[in-house]
Amino acid sequence: xxxxxxxxxxxxxxxxxxxxxxxxxxxxxxxxxxxxxxxxxxxxxxxxxxxxxxxxxxxxxxxxxxxxxxxxxxxxxxxxxxxxxxxx
Numbered sequence: 467x468x469x470x471x472x473x474x475x476x477x478x479x480x481x482x483x484x485x486x487x488x489x490x491x492x493x494x495x496x497x498x499x500x501x502x503x504x505x506x507x508x509x510x511x512x513x514x515x516x517x518x519x520x521x522x523x524x525x526x527x528x529x530x531x532x533x534x535x536x537x538x539x540x541x542x543x544x545x546x547x548x549x550x551x552x553x554x
Contacts, residue, residue, distance in 0.1 A: 493542075500541035517543050520554040 483489065493501075514522070518537045525532040543550055 497539075497542060497545065500545070501539035504539055504541050512537075515540060517550070517554040521550060524553040 480490070514537050518540060521538055521543065522532055527533075531538070543554070
């Protein structure tokens with residue numbers, strides 16, 4: 467079904483990630499806490515920073531996150547800068 471173009475997004479991106487040797491992992495308790503603290507601090511006054519904007523712009527169109535109002539946590543970007551160095 468993916469090859470026929472029926473599925474996009476998560477199904478496609480997961481397949482691609484596995485093809486290049488990546489696999490998803492669960493967030494740690496610390497990452498969840500930092501993300502939650504960032505979310506609470508925003509208090510509905512959310513404005514993404516430059517790194518968050520660059521990250522979303524770098525995503526292929528088939529990644530759903532690119533089209534959502536949500537964004538990746540800035541705390542996660544800071545903690546994992548080596549994963550994002552080519553993207554942001």
